[in-house]
Amino acid sequence: MSANASPTGQTPTATSDPVKNDAVEDSAFLKACRREPVPHTPVWFMRQAGRSLPEYRKVREGIGMLDSCMRPELVTEITLQPVRRHHVDAAIYFSDIVVPLKAIGIDLDIKPGVGPVVEQPVRTRADLARLRDLTPEDVSYVTEAIGMLTRELGSTPLIGFAGAPFTLASYLVEGGPSRTYENAKAMMYGDPGLWADLLDRLADITAAFLEVQIRAGAAAVQLFDSWAGALAPSDYRRSVLPASAKVFRKVAGHGVPRIHFGVGTGELLGLMGEAGADVVGVDWRVPLDEAARRVGPGKALQGNLDPTVLFAGREAVETKAREVLDTAAGLEGHVFNLGHGVMPSTDPDALTRLVEYVHTQTAR
Numbered sequence: 399m400s401a402n403a404s405p406t407g408q409t410p411t412a413t414s415d416p417v418k419n420d421a422v423e424d425s426a427f428l429k430a431c432r433r434e435p436v437p438h439t440p441v442w443f444m445r446q447a448g449r450s451l452p453e454y455r456k457v458r459e460g461i462g463m464l465d466s467c468m469r470p471e472l473v474t475e476i477t478l479q480p481v482r483r484h485h486v487d488a489a490i491y492f493s494d495i496v497v498p499l500k501a502i503g504i505d506l507d508i509k510p511g512v513g514p515v516v517e518q519p520v521r522t523r524a525d526l527a528r529l530r531d532l533t534p535e536d537v538s539y540v541t542e543a544i545g546m547l548t549r550e551l552g553s554t555p556l557i558g559f560a561g562a563p564f565t566l567a568s569y570l571v572e573g574g575p576s577r578t579y580e581n582a583k584a585m586m587y588g589d590p591g592l593w594a595d596l597l598d599r600l601a602d603i604t605a606a607f608l609e610v611q612i613r614a615g616a617a618a619v620q621l622f623d624s625w626a627g628a629l630a631p632s633d634y635r636r637s638v639l640p641a642s643a644k645v646f647r648k649v650a651g652h653g654v655p656r657i658h659f660g661v662g663t664g665e666l667l668g669l670m671g672e673a674g675a676d677v678v679g680v681d682w683r684v685p686l687d688e689a690a691r692r693v694g695p696g697k698a699l700q701g702n703l704d705p706t707v708l709f710a711g712r713e714a715v716e717t718k719a720r721e722v723l724d725t726a727a728g729l730e731g732h733v734f735n736l737g738h739g740v741m742p743s744t745d746p747d748a749l750t751r752l753v754e755y756v757h758t759q760t761a762r
């Protein structure tokens with residue numbers, strides 16, 4: 399019997415939770431998320447799959463990004479590549495934050511060198527009607543891929559993920575990547591009723607998408623509010639937190655750790671924990687001991703090596719990784735990660751060496 403099949407031989411369905419796998423539950427990653435003692439500090443990297451790996455570039459040749467997210471065998475292969483190569487403590491499901499929006503029929507594409515581009519931005523109340531509920535059938539390829547993946551992964555946990563309502567709204571309202579979020583913020587300040595309804599819609603879609611991943615076998619989930627750092631705490635609390643909290647509340651019953659991450663969120667760390675996370679992701683701008691003070695007790699932290707450090711040579715990487723481990727020494731739970739995703743031109747060998755360094759330095 400493969401490691402993740404249930405004792406009764408039943409495979410997970412779209413409507414019930416899978417039987418938990420003991421080896422996955424005992425993994426260093428899930429223990430750290432639950433703030434239990436660990437055999438070593440677990441490590442994984444945001445964007446650990448993808449363009450930094452030559453084997454990824456090879457299998458993606460001639461296949462568009464969104465198209466590749468809908469092919470279960472390809473998703474399985476790409477998700478496994480960094481686990482094989484780097485021996486990270488968790489896999490992250492290969493997808494993108496805009497996949498559930500595409501799945502409900504929003505006309506968008508991921509353009510190479512640009513990012514997600516939405517054909518008709520969402521700007522009016524009439525546009526909200528285009529954001530229908532997401533059903534498991536809309537993303538049957540996700541259920542299929544996660545079934546294959548959990549069998550292959552054995553005792554390695556799989557992290558599911560989704561974009562948070564604010565970050566998704568920023569792409570939908572702007573129509574693509576933005577530095578200023580002027581259209582999204584104009585709606586937030588100028589038409590707070592429409593904004594609240596938009597984020598509430600996105601919360602339902604996001605929660606449904608995470609639930610599909612959990613029911614298929616994801617052992618933890620990460621909510622990416624990558625661009626929330628653009629907001630002042632009072633605006634975040636009033637206009638964003640209620641929707642993110644709804645997502646966390648809706649998935650709470652499944653008993654999988656919920657990670658909440660954003661960039662430049664130093665002033666928001668406490669609120670992001672308050673939204674309902676079990677683990678708060680921290681970028682490199684705030685040391686982990688200070689982040690723990692801001693987040694408060696009862697939560698683990700994830701982070702927070704600056705991804706650009708990986709371009710600086712072995713000694714510098716080890717010095718900066720040591721610094722992260724030292725500031726994490728007193729935490730209730732620590733998952734080692736970068737402060738944001740692996741940059742596409744990162745030398746993959748530097749990542750492999752970093753995993754080994756963290757494991758040997760923290761072996762207990």
Ligand SMILES: O=C(O)CCc1c2[nH]c(c1CC(=O)O)Cc1[nH]c(c(CC(=O)O)c1CCC(=O)O)Cc1[nH]c(c(CC(=O)O)c1CCC(=O)O)Cc1[nH]c(c(CCC(=O)O)c1CC(=O)O)C2
Nearest residue numbers: 444445446447448449463491492494495510513575622624
């Ligand atoms: O700057 C922008 O706003 C556009 C960013 C962008 C997105 N998807 C995108 C792009 C273009 C690009 O990366 O070049 C397009 C995108 N998404 C992804 C890839 C693959 C890669 O990075 O090489 C790519 C590039 C694909 C290509 O150009 O062929 C895959 C992806 N997106 C994401 C994830 C989850 C993760 O980071 O681990 C993952 C899976 C990684 C894995 O399985 O290891 C999540 C994602 N997508 C996106 C965001 C928003 C913020 C951000 O990118 O920093 C976020 C959340 C985040 O990383 O903070 C939007």
